[in-house]
Amino acid sequence: MLTPCDAAFLSSLAEKLPPGRLAQAQARHLEEPRGRYAGQPGPVALPQSTAEVATIVAACNAARVGVQPWGGGTGLVAGQLMPSGPLPLILSLEKMTALRGIWPDENVILAEAGLTLGALHEAAAAADRLFPLALASQGTATIGGNLATNAGGTAVLRYGNARDLCLGLEAVMADGTVWNGLKRLRKDNTGYDLRNLLIGAEGSLGVITAAALKLFPIPAHRVVALLVVPSPAAALNLLRQMEARIGGLISGFELIARTGLEFLSEVGPHLRQPFPTPPDWCVLLELGLPAAMEPEATMAALFEEGAEAGLVEDGVIAASEAQADALWNIRESLPEANRRVGAVSSHDISLPLAEIPGFLAEAPARLARFGSFRINAFGHLGDGNLHYNIFPERGQDRAVHDPVRDAVKETLHDLVHALGGSVSAEHGIGRLKIDDLQRYGDPAKLAAMRAIKAALDPNGILNPGAVLPA
CATH class of the missing domain: 3.30.70.2190 (Alpha-Beta Plaits)
Structure with a gap:
């Protein structure tokens, strides 16, 4: 059972940290881009080193206070905020933006988790190299958040997801211990792959503090x-x-x-x-x-x-x-145009490439029984990832369709699942898609996920309620 992040806990934690590391959360720490969830107003921790992150997490674990990791706040499945439950401590790495090293001849760069993707692009370009992960939100999205969600973007066809671009990690585990895995190696076959376990875990298994990332020559x-x-x-x-x-x-x-x-x-x-x-x-x-x-x-x-x-x-x-x-x-x-129109239901899906034409033909017919919609299907066709967004007719308020919104989502996701696809291609599970994961996830995989969570975070303090039910 978690306990709230109260004044007594904050006072005790403040004694362990340099001045200025604890503050009141700002609006940006409590919002998500689609406006469907809001975090609980409360404290935010702003560490400036991995050692400080370890101190914070260890204290939270000892007191059983939930830790809400926060990167750039650009996630679309509410993994970065906690709408309910015992008040958590928001852990923002926005002050940890150091570029720890760059080796152009090795095509490797080491960056702290709070560095924005845009800043990493600039650092790579200054060394005549390319970091290929590209997102519309790259001016705000951070490296830690990109890895925690295994971000995709527009260049996956050639270069792969965030997971494929990472050589090593540094991370703080739930008990406050630091895993020093910042290796610049292309081959390291020494036991369980903790790096790939933490990537895509959305901060529920450990807090990523730095990463060794692959660079590439800039195409001529x-x-x-x-x-x-x-x-x-x-x-x-x-x-x-x-x-x-x-x-x-x-x-x-x-x-x-x-x-x-x-x-x-x-x-x-x-x-x-x-x-x-x-x-x-x-x-x-x-x-x-x-x-x-x-x-x-x-x-x-x-x-x-x-x-x-x-x-x-x-x-x-x-x-x-x-x-x-x-x-x-x-x-x-x-995406900005979509936001301005206002979607009834938005979907980040992937399908086997051969199934995409049939899906695009079949989905509108299945949705027609719930009303008349406009559909904007677009996305990364080369890797099978579509953003399938459903909108009211022009001049109609999306609230008209609120009674059928859940049925629309379920109908579409049932079709995706039946065709061998995924209901979360690149945005993750967060809190928005927990029920979807339980509905469509393989039972053996879900059992293994619960066992891993229990082993690495036995007190359940890391991003409680994200990915798996709290």
Whole structure:
């Protein structure tokens, strides 16, 4: 049983820490982007070193006070706040932003958990290297949060999830002990893989304080194009055709539906769009090519082959970095447009690639019995991750659909599960999807997860109520 983070506990903890490490939580510590959950107003701890994190966690464990890890606050499944239960201590690593080292010749960088993804990009670029994890929220999202949620983003097709970009971790365990796993090794086959256990655990098994991350050479040529395709099936065939020609040089392959482009025109952000009439489907493509390949000729050949096969109907190819960024800005602005319209139900799903066209055809028919909706399906087609968001008709308040919201979600997730997909592709479980995990999770996996949680956090202090029921 957890106890609340009361004045007596805070007074005792303050004696163990330097001045200024404890404060009252600000609004940003209590909010999440979709506005469906709110944290409990209370104290926040702001450590500036791993040793201080260890002191805080050890004290909480001894007193059985819940620890609510907080990164950049950009998570979309409420894993970063506790709406109810005994008042927790919010543990923010926002002061731990040090770059501990960079080895360009090894393609390795060591960063503390509070460093933002955008700042890490800048540090890598200054060393003529690339850190490929890319998210719309990278100006705020932190490395610790990215790893805790195993963030995906737009470059997974080529470089993998956050998990695939991590070589080693430093973390504080539930009893306050520090695991020093910041190795710069590509191979380390010495027992259980604690690194991969903590990545994606959303702070429920340990608090990540620093990470050794992979860097990559910056591609000599960047080619970005927005291609009109007749259907999602054609988009997948186009991907296969391009992969056969240029192998693993495709850095991004994003599906965009007409609804999303219409939302941008309707509510903003108001961006210049390349087509006078939004196409039903298009693909945002990025290639990262070596110096030996001529970018214009490569893209022209891919475009022509796609057109000849009936897979590409129209398109624009960026002629400059500014144009390339403008095309990507269209894709990255879709979540903000969604937020402004106001979704009835939002879904982060993944499917086997071959099942995506059938899913996109079947899902609207199953949802039609609950009412008339607008659907914005877009996302990382190359790795099977779709953001399938359901909206009221134009001029209609989403609250009209509140009575059927749970049924809409269950119907959609049942279909995803039946097709061998996942109801959480890259956002995690948090608190929003605990029931989904219990409904669709494999029983053996759930039993193992509960056993691991009990072994590593026997008092249940780490992010209580996230991933697994408290």
